[in-house]
Amino acid sequence: MGPIVCATRGGEAGRRTQERAIALTKERGAELIFLCVFDPSFAGALNGELAAAVEKEQQWLGRALLGTAQARAKKEGVKAGGEIRNGPVLETIEAFLEQVDASALVIGEPRTKSPMAAFRPSKVHHFAERVRQDTGVDVIVASLEE
Amino acid sequence: MNQFLTTESIVIVMILVTTLVAVLARRRRLPYTVTLVVIGLLIAIPTSLELEATPDLILAIFVPPLVFEAAFHLDLKQLRENLTPILLLAVPGVLLTTLLVGGMTAMGAGMAFGTAVVFGALIAATDPVAVVSLFRALGVPHKLALTAEGESLFNDGTAIVVFRIALVAALTGVFEPLTGLTDFLRISLGGIGVGLVLGWITAQLVARLEDRLTVTSLTTILAFGSYLVAEYFHVSGVLAVVVAGLLCGNVGMAGAAPSTKIMIFNLWEYLAFLSNSLVFLLIGLSVDLTLLWDNLGAIVVAVVAVVGSRAIVVYGFSWLAQFWGKASQIPSSWRHILFWGGLRGAISLALALSLPLAMPDRRELQAMTFGVVLFTLLAQGTTIQFLLERLGLTERSPQGIARERRLGRLFATQAGLRRLEQMQREGMLPDEMWTALREGYRQDQKQIIEEMKQLFREHAELEGEMLFEARREALKAERGALWDALRRNILSDPVYEKLSTDIDHRLEALDLIYGAMHERPSMEEEA
Numbered sequence: 001m002g003p004i005v006c007a008t009r010g011g012e013a014g015r016r017t018q019e020r021a022i023a024l025t026k027e028r029g030a031e032l033i034f035l036c037v038f039d040p041s042f043a044g045a046l047n048g049e050l051a052a053a054v055e056k057e058q059q060w061l062g063r064a065l066l067g068t069a070q071a072r073a074k075k076e077g078v079k080a081g082g083e084i085r086n087g088p089v090l091e092t093i094e095a096f097l098e099q100v101d102a103s104a105l106v107i108g109e110p111r112t113k114s115p116m117a118a119f120r121p122s123k124v125h126h127f128a129e130r131v132r133q134d135t136g137v138d139v140i141v142a143s144l145e146e
Numbered sequence: 147m148n149q150f151l152t153t154e155s156i157v158i159v160m161i162l163v164t165t166l167v168a169v170l171a172r173r174r175r176l177p178y179t180v181t182l183v184v185i186g187l188l189i190a191i192p193t194s195l196e197l198e199a200t201p202d203l204i205l206a207i208f209v210p211p212l213v214f215e216a217a218f219h220l221d222l223k224q225l226r227e228n229l230t231p232i233l234l235l236a237v238p239g240v241l242l243t244t245l246l247v248g249g250m251t252a253m254g255a256g257m258a259f260g261t262a263v264v265f266g267a268l269i270a271a272t273d274p275v276a277v278v279s280l281f282r283a284l285g286v287p288h289k290l291a292l293t294a295e296g297e298s299l300f301n302d303g304t305a306i307v308v309f310r311i312a313l314v315a316a317l318t319g320v321f322e323p324l325t326g327l328t329d330f331l332r333i334s335l336g337g338i339g340v341g342l343v344l345g346w347i348t349a350q351l352v353a354r355l356e357d358r359l360t361v362t363s364l365t366t367i368l369a370f371g372s373y374l375v376a377e378y379f380h381v382s383g384v385l386a387v388v389v390a391g392l393l394c395g396n397v398g399m400a401g402a403a404p405s406t407k408i409m410i411f412n413l414w415e416y417l418a419f420l421s422n423s424l425v426f427l428l429i430g431l432s433v434d435l436t437l438l439w440d441n442l443g444a445i446v447v448a449v450v451a452v453v454g455s456r457a458i459v460v461y462g463f464s465w466l467a468q469f470w471g472k473a474s475q476i477p478s479s480w481r482h483i484l485f486w487g488g489l490r491g492a493i494s495l496a497l498a499l500s501l502p503l504a505m506p507d508r509r510e511l512q513a514m515t516f517g518v519v520l521f522t523l524l525a526q527g528t529t530i531q532f533l534l535e536r537l538g539l540t541e542r543s544p545q546g547i548a549r550e551r552r553l554g555r556l557f558a559t560q561a562g563l564r565r566l567e568q569m570q571r572e573g574m575l576p577d578e579m580w581t582a583l584r585e586g587y588r589q590d591q592k593q594i595i596e597e598m599k600q601l602f603r604e605h606a607e608l609e610g611e612m613l614f615e616a617r618r619e620a621l622k623a624e625r626g627a628l629w630d631a632l633r634r635n636i637l638s639d640p641v642y643e644k645l646s647t648d649i650d651h652r653l654e655a656l657d658l659i660y661g662a663m664h665e666r667p668s669m670e671e672e673a
Contacts, residue, residue, distance in 0.1 A: 003229075009610075010606075010607075010609060010610030010613060014606045014609065014610065015517075015602070015603065015606035016606060017611065036340065038659075048652060049647075049651050050651050050655060050658075052651075053648070053651035053652045053654065053655035054655040054659065056655070057423060057617075057652055057655040057656050057659055058655075058659060060617065061613065061614075061617065061659065064613055064617070065613065068609070
């Protein structure tokens, strides 16, 4: 069975998503990989030194986030890997799923009333559907009700 | 000599008073400037101190540090991007404020129109020092803070030019609109010209010199010198200082050594603090309570006029600004903040203090200025945070505040435990009592940590925020360590500069990433 990939970036749904992925990994006895994707285009055109600093800080934050998620998995007796990727979120996740021949992707659904949740849950499900269609990978959305 | 020593003693005592008030205000969480004014009033009652300073001297001493420090720190690139709304509020906004306040106070307080216009001009300059520090603490949008700061910087210059013209008209009883307009343009453009020339020359020198003491001295000469040179040529000293400060801070400092930058920033921060403090103390000393009471009606009229005209100017010009393109638009929630955050402060007080003895209704004008400044500080300054929160312009969420509260409790508990430990070591606490107390504190700590974990479970985004905070703190500690190493001559200037610039970039990058993650959904949300 291919590994389970959990996309995480430390947002409001992060912990819930990671816990769901850990539980699923234990249930299926698969390998778990936490994936952190940064889209470097967010800041527009930056000067060379600042652009380099943004990349370094993204790597640093990514490592810290993945380290936290991995420690959480270890506590539950699950050994998890961690990967940082740069690029547009959807395309990068899809490419990674194909690269590792993933069996499932776990993503999170924010609370709609959260001040930071600019996205509607419907968009999360739309995203999940697109990944399913593009890659054939099982996509699990860790929602608040679970 | 005797006179000089007396003056020196008064100045030292005043600095001592401002320092004590700063300590008191910090400890008791009082508004610093208001406390200064009140202390000034209290000192003035028994001493009946008469201040003998010429109007020109007051402006020449206090205005350059206040204006230069603000201009020196402002980012020219960001200022350019927001120039349209800033200039609209600072130039036609000041002219309209002067006329509106003048008209309303002339009608409401029964004052001669010429005298009322002088008041309109001296009260037109906003002073958002207290508001801007609140902006920083609460993390409001950077562009809003920049607009408030930029407006204040330029309206200081405009208001003083208009004040001078209005003062001459009030004293001579003659005012020709066309002459007034040409005078306004001549004085303003002349001041800008002086600032450009002197600022550019100094910026070039600063960029080439390496000795930090020499460079720091040059900035001092520039701040006070540009004011004096401009005044000598009868053009705006304040605008000269604004332009000189902007050029020196942006062009001159670009290549300066880090140790020089730190020294200059510290010096100007201190000089601006001192000027601000002394102006507030001086106004407290120069206005007596009887005068305030006698002019209560006029003060009420002045407050209504100032607040009313601020509303007209902010909402009116913000509406106009949208026609200059998207970048110039001011969101409606920001307009409320710019309106209510339009506090009045040191520049208005300095101008009121500088009114010549021959000025009609001089004492009444000073009382009105004092009343308006006090009102804006007490009523507006203390409620602006509430307004920011209501408008959703602060970045602090209820769960963020809950985390902060628990952190506070944790710090307090740790401090209590440390103190008990010290008492036990010093033999003040019997062993069995120490054990019992320690156990109680440890239980409290455990509970707080458990509550924190629960909070993180319920609001996972707090973990992400904490990661950013931790990284920011760590980077600042790294920069502090580099500065220490520089001071101890372990690092040379070029090495320090390279390393600290790298950390500055990383801090900037962190803010960019944080901003992007909070404007856009996180991956869990986006996915």
